[in-house]
Amino acid sequence: MTAKKIISLFLVLVMVGSTTTPVIATKIAENKPIPAKEKSELHKDIEIIKIDPNLENLTPYWIIIAVGSEEKGRLTTFKYIDTSKSLKDYEKEELKRFLQELWKKYPVKTIRDKKSTLVTIESGNEILLTEEDKIMLERVAMAVNEYFSSKYEIGILWNVDTHQSVAFISCKKWGESDYYCGITRDHADDPDYWTQIPPPPGYPEWYWNFIMQVVHSWTHYYNPDWATGSAPSECKYYANVAKSKYSSGDKYSAFQNLGYASHFITDVGNPLHTGLESWQTVFSSIHYSYENYISSNWESGYRFKSVIENNWYYYPISNPEQATKDLATYSHQYDDTVFWTIYNNPNTWQNDQNLRKVTENCLLETAKYSLGLIKYVRG
Ligand SMILES: [Zn+2]
Numbered sequence: 001m002t003a004k005k006i007i008s009l010f011l012v013l014v015m016v017g018s019t020t021t022p023v024i025a026t027k028i029a030e031n032k033p034i035p036a037k038e039k040s041e042l043h044k045d046i047e048i049i050k051i052d053p054n055l056e057n058l059t060p061y062w063i064i065i066a067v068g069s070e071e072k073g074r075l076t077t078f079k080y081i082d083t084s085k086s087l088k089d090y091e092k093e094e095l096k097r098f099l100q101e102l103w104k105k106y107p108v109k110t111i112r113d114k115k116s117t118l119v120t121i122e123s124g125n126e127i128l129l130t131e132e133d134k135i136m137l138e139r140v141a142m143a144v145n146e147y148f149s150s151k152y153e154i155g156i157l158w159n160v161d162t163h164q165s166v167a168f169i170s171c172k173k174w175g176e177s178d179y180y181c182g183i184t185r186d187h188a189d190d191p192d193y194w195t196q197i198p199p200p201p202g203y204p205e206w207y208w209n210f211i212m213q214v215v216h217s218w219t220h221y222y223n224p225d226w227a228t229g230s231a232p233s234e235c236k237y238y239a240n241v242a243k244s245k246y247s248s249g250d251k252y253s254a255f256q257n258l259g260y261a262s263h264f265i266t267d268v269g270n271p272l273h274t275g276l277e278s279w280q281t282v283f284s285s286i287h288y289s290y291e292n293y294i295s296s297n298w299e300s301g302y303r304f305k306s307v308i309e310n311n312w313y314y315y316p317i318s319n320p321e322q323a324t325k326d327l328a329t330y331s332h333q334y335d336d337t338v339f340w341t342i343y344n345n346p347n348t349w350q351n352d353q354n355l356r357k358v359t360e361n362c363l364l365e366t367a368k369y370s371l372g373l374i375k376y377v378r379g
Pocket of ligand 1: 191192220263267
């Protein structure tokens, strides 16, 4: 980069800084958080995709069968196979023949109503996969992961920056100082670096892998259908520590623990931290790609951060554990939609407006609960 370019880039940054910061500061000075009377969503025109949950847990490969309902899904799956660098040409042909048979054997139907589409198999069919089928499907999954991990930068955790940003913005809205909000912000991502907690004994190996590899810890996840994961109780624990420290005047510790508590509630604002366990174990690269999409559209692109900045509503919270469960229930309704959209649109999912709306709706709910959590701690 030439010196001139560096200087002009610097000027642009200074200008951006000087025009946006005072605007936000004025907003904070003029506005106060107000209780949300009802759930008002940012986008009401979201198309929800539900992939028959009765089949979801029979096999993690159900998505590959489900996409057979449409030509687009079939061609996309072939594309994953064709672009694989580790599959040999004859293996690719073999896999495609296998899939054609599989899709014939398990015809899939979609049931549409006004707001949602349900993907299920024709009645009377059961999915019975042989060991050989599973080996073939595993190869397809490998090709999908190969595609996503080579194309979308992998490795940024959802929320490393998001957690900090949500915590800081929410804290400032209650009129707390930069110093104390900074403490909350600086500790909001800490739990991602704590010792990972595995699921309790008795779960199958794939589930163990989901917890330890995909969501990193039993504490960073909650599935409202199964009541699995301990994000709600973690949030409750740290919120209560923060509350008692705040009332005893130990503000440093109060804001530190508030940062921890906010981490756990923010985690379950991500639909992929609330379910789809078996799929995400097999197609882990889709999970990472989605997290990366949110991070890279945080400050620029769709600027998801503005959803948090523009919200002034909060949910009054009397029980942080229940609040975390409620947020998880909200975002969980979208987990299939997120996964399905990414799988079926390997090149264009980042521009998909339905996916953007889903993400913004989840962030708006996260913002309301985060504001509520701070109010809970401050009393
Ligand atoms: Zn986390």
